[in-house]
Amino acid sequence: MEAGRQRQGRLWSNLKEVCDLLHIPAANSIANEELLFQHVQFKTGQRIHTIGQPFDTLYIVNSGFLKTVLIDEYGNEQVLSFPMKGDMLGVDGIHTRHYSSEAVALSDCDLILLPFKKLTALGRIHLELENMMYGVMSRELVREQAMIGMLGALSAEARVARFLVALAERFAQMGYSSKLFNLRMTRHEIGSYLGLTLETVSRTLSAFNEIGLISVDQRTIGIKDSEALKTLRRLPPSRTRGKPATGKSKGGDTVPSGQLLAAL
Amino acid sequence: MEAGRQRQGRLWSNLKEVCDLLHIPAANSIANEELLFQHVQFKTGQRIHTIGQPFDTLYIVNSGFLKTVLIDEYGNEQVLSFPMKGDMLGVDGIHTRHYSSEAVALSDCDLILLPFKKLTALGRIHLELENMMYGVMSRELVREQAMIGMLGALSAEARVARFLVALAERFAQMGYSSKLFNLRMTRHEIGSYLGLTLETVSRTLSAFNEIGLISVDQRTIGIKDSEALKTLRRLPPSRTRGKPATGKSKGGDTVPSGQLLAAL
DNA sequence: CGTCTGCTTGATCAGGGTCAACTCAGGTGG
DNA sequence: CCACCTGAGTTGACCCTGATCAAGCAGACG
Incomplete structure (x- = not known):
């Protein structure tokens, strides 16, 4: 809303604004008002791109x-x-010049179009932009690696807990409250994202609610104990059988009835 | 072994060879013998880079x-x-200028060093190279997305089956046999990769062996029925309850004793 | 020749998927 | 305005897949 200006009845952003959005330290040398990127609005439920559709722009x-x-x-x-x-x-x-995934608006959205050709050409002139591109792609990769690690190693409770923490952090860095926010997605979508069923997601949220880690009312989530959520991990604390990779949890781990929580 | 030449007692590759390795259509304009990239050898078990180590080169x-x-x-x-x-x-x-993962040699390896700074600079001159960079990163991303999809949705059997198929295809496109090959990793590593325990991996391989889909002898795998492996999916064929996304499996699916196989 | 690591196989158990019933909020149309 | 419908969410009962624990075997290596 703040970024962008009207022009011929449409919204446009310059390079600086784009860099700011992506948290790229933009040299002000590129605050070029002639270099404008167009915005597009999508309404809830609309598809931004579909699988197989020819690729030519990033958003x-x-x-x-x-x-x-x-x-x-x-x-x-x-x-x-x-x-x-x-x-x-x-x-x-x-890679293949065709989108391999599908993007759908969960709420009304305002997206900035980045024609890929134009972008790479610009990248050769404005090195910050080129760095931005590589940086964003690398960040995306790291994010997905973390996701793989999570899906491969964590229990249902831990996944939901980390999902909530990650969401809270995103909201915080967007300037919203990290303690009270609205989920924009259904339980089914959360479950799909976390490799769980919607029932498990629902049950887990209810469990967290009862323990007092969060408050739940439909799509409204209140974070009560983010520390506990962060350190929550798989229930059977996978006590290093065989070779302790790093000899640590040798003591009996006398967490009495904490079958859900597991102290670090 | 074919790529690279001796020079001062070390192996070097030119841009063309690098592009070939990555399956990038390299314009021969860049067969520049002055642009050489150094090789480095690692022995089994050696670490290429570790987590947190400052980043400056790709391999x-x-x-x-x-x-x-x-x-x-x-x-x-x-x-x-x-x-x-x-x-x-x-x-x-x-992204963070520090490696976020660790790479270890499972066999003796020959790697080509690509100093990142040098690479991006070159990319501005040789557009194919720039495209290569974006392409490779995008491909990596797509691969990880597929991995996430697999971890989130497939059964243990399906994961192992697809793992074998993917390996076979890789070997094929490297010029080796796709029907008989050696695993270079332990059951434990496969399990970790697929989000399973080593016991489950072992049992699944044994099961495939008994059914005649593959032959197993330690690290030696023989692919007997790659079609069946490809179409293997979750055991309870998740018969579209509720809304059939694509109304298909309405007929009784009279696969007799196929509790392990699931015809498309 | 003993030890270690990787692998297999068996027995057991529980985390979480499946199925089902019910509630609730929002949208629609009479 | 209210009856109705639909989709989201909650909760319970049950059971299966795959993790856990355990034992035994084979090849590699000092």
Whole structure:
């Protein structure tokens, strides 16, 4: 809303604003008013791009919430991410020149269009921009690596807990409250994202609520004990059998009845 | 082995060879013999880079097999990928300027060093190279997305099956046999990669062996029925309850005793 | 030749998926 | 305005997949 200006009845952003959105330290040398990127608005439920569609532009989220999904051979959706302000969409299309995922608006959205050709050409002139591109793609990769680690190693409770913490941090850095916020996605979508069923997500939220870690009312989540959420991990504390990679938890771990919590 | 030349007692590759390795259509305009990239050899078990180590170079695998791992807060390894010939390593370091994963040689390896600064500078001159960079990073991203989809939605059997198929395809495109090959990693590493325990991996391989899908002898795998492996999916065929996304499996699916197989 | 690591196989158990019933909020149309 | 419908969410009962624990085996190596 703050970024962008009217021009011919449309919103446009300059390079500086784009860099700010992406948290890229932009040299002011590039505050070029002639270099403008167009905005596009999407309404809730609209598709930004679909799988297989020819790729030619990247998107940056200026406002709103989305999901990106994969669709398997049986038509089942698999949620890959929940992009929000400052995130980039469409990077997966660069390789094959066709988007390999689908992006859907979970709320009314304002996106900035970045024609890929134009962007790379600009990158050769403005090195910050080039660095931005590499940086954003690398960040995305690291994020997905973390996701893989989570799916491969964590229990259902831990996944939901970390999901909430991550969301809270995103809201914080967007200037919203990190203690009380609204989920923009359904339990089903959360479950798909975390590799769980909607029932498990629902139950886990209820459990957290009872223990006092959070408060739940429909889509409204209140974070009560973010520390506990952060340190929550798999229930059977996977006590290093065999070779302790780092000899640490040798003591009996006398956590009495903490079958849900596990102190660090 | 074919790529690279001796010079001052070391191996070097030119841009063309690098592009070939990455399957990038390289304009021969860049067959510049002055632009050479150095090779480095690693022996089995050696670490290419570690988590947190300052980033400044990318690597391309010229020969050999590796694994990249994440290490969680309790010292547990989580395998992220098994890079082999033509794969790029270290991309995750670009964002924070520190590697966020660790790469270990599973066999003796020959890697090509790509100093990142030098690479991006070159990219501005040779557009193919720039495209290569974006393309490789995007491909990596797509690969990880597929991984997330797999971890989030597939059964143990399906994961192992697809792992074998993917390996076979990699070997094929490297010129080796796709029907008979040697695993370079332990059951434990496979399990970590697939989000399973080593016991489950072992049992699943044994089961495939008994059914005649593959032959197993220690690290030697023979692919007998790659079609069946490809179409294997979750055991309870998740018969589209509620809304059939694509109304299909309405007929009784008279697969007799196929509790392990699931025809498309 | 003993030891160690990787692998297999068996027995047991529980985390979380599946199925089902019910509630609740919002949208629609008579 | 209210009856109705639909989709989201909650909760319970049950059971299966895959983790855990345990034992035994084979090849590599000092």
